[in-house]
Amino acid sequence: MEKISRYILVFITILAFSIFLPEFYWMSFGKPIKSEFVLYSCIDNDFIISQGPKTTDNKGNKLTVQQKEQKLPLLNMRQLMLDGIFPDSINGVEMDPHVIGVHKSFFRSQPKDIVGPLPRIFPLFESESGRVKLELPNDFFRISWRMEFIDTETNSINEEKSRMFSAVLQKRGFAFPAKLIAGIPTTRKSCDEGYVVTDSDDQLFHIKMIKGRPYVQKVKKSDDLKFKHIACVDFRDKKYYSYMISNENEIYILTQDDYELIKFPIKGFNPEKEELRIFGDIFNYNIIRIGKNYINVDALNKKYEKIANYSNSWSSRDEKTEGKVFSYIFPAQISMFSGYTDFVNFYFTRTKGFNWLIFNILLVFAHFMIIKPRKVNYKNHLIDFSLIFITGIFGFLSVNLFQNKFFK
């Protein structure tokens, strides 16, 4: 029994060390890895690449700050106007600041927006209140076995409203409960467009409240098309309600009013591991996907056709000197946080290769030297030796903190 209790202590110590020692190591020696900032230039019809203060065009020519601003005039409009060099027209299109502003859009989606503790109750705004300012309603809704409105003051169900909305949803063929509910739950938006929702049969609905009454629109789509993530947007051009990611990792947009689903010609997107950024302007969309040590940018025209692609990768943390030293010391690392989700867990990452094996064998030998003077029966220490051999520094420290000293 005492021996078991010792191994439990050794086990939790290994766990604690494998979380905190690598963390201390990276805190002391880790250096930031700068990603690139890449945008398609409507002047060059090619990509402009910035990394830190350094900017080049796609052919590798260095650009000054002013040259960069001139190559990306729509992004740097205010600065160029201040300098008095903003062009009157680009590619034959007259440059009207108001029109440029209307077409400008930015969207960002991270893996943790898809996997993590996500909200399950939402406020349903009045879409046509006749007021300029939006008001946060006094109730929140959930869509479980029906659509329920919970009064925030009394924390009780508003039966009348719940029945009214549930009945309309049912009439439109909604299969309860909802799988995804996406909207913009803030009063800081230009107007309210309600929520885009998928039901338990993966059907797609648009739900909003107009003058206190439910507005429910079922979106036509093929049964095979299922979505795993929806993010609503509030862009000034009012072209679409949301960006959507299908189970096959394709990117769609849901157009406003006519409810058309348009697929972007993007392949190989991994939403659980890549950050997605979409910059839109009067000429193009830049679909930027950023992974751990790579970037992939597709430029689309306004008809959503691909016109150019840029991709690049750089050394990851493991390939740099500090990463190589790490690979000799630590056989693995456990983290409580992952860059891909807000969920806390024990995320185990094995160190690539077997460089650590040399150090582990040295530690086994060191442990042998430590216990040798005690004239012990080595058979009783086989588990300790195995632990050091497998877990290296973590095991070595742990078995020596909780010494294998038992008396007859």
Added chain:
Amino acid sequence: MWKSIIYKEWLKVRWYLIAATLLLGIFVSYMFINVQHTIAFMQANNYWNVIVFRKEQYFHLIKYLPLLIGIGIAIAQYVPEIIQKRIKLSFHLPNNENKIILTMMGFGNLSLLACFSIVFLIFVGLSNYFFPYEIVNEAIVTILPWFIGGLAGYSLVSLIVLEPIWKYKMFYMVVAALFIPIYYESGVSGAFEPINFKLTIIALLISVSLLFSAYRFRKGEM
């Protein structure tokens, strides 16, 4: 005999346990007075909005309290035992030594569980009064590791107190200082869902760890 052992443990911790339960209760009551006050001043819908979308934790005040209580119970229970090595008397009883230690440990854990359960139930009850189950569920998922951490803290501090050699006491303190923060990582509300079960299993495993230092103590390790 066993009754006497349990009675001895009760005598050691009773006032401390009652005070700890009251203290936790006062903190929880204060938390909900604060909730009521916030609702009155910023309106319930705004407060719900902040909790759901900005992940504000209305219960953050009690975060380290279960840990402090766990450590306190361990000290109240085991420090008297090492003064003049009184625990050796228990080891001379005609009972299995490990059983005695496990009984003491079990009593400590059950006392803590009783204290935590009372407060936890009050917390859930009051949360349900103010908030829908989506918010309450996230709150439970978030505070659970804090309470389990209290149990783990109790076990590890007991181990440290009973360890006979100061050098090892210090080593164990380092281990505890590295291990206990696992239960107090600052995740967003609901983030601990995938790990709570694992944290509970580990806390249960540690609860028998006291046997190790008790063994070293009774074998006269110096």
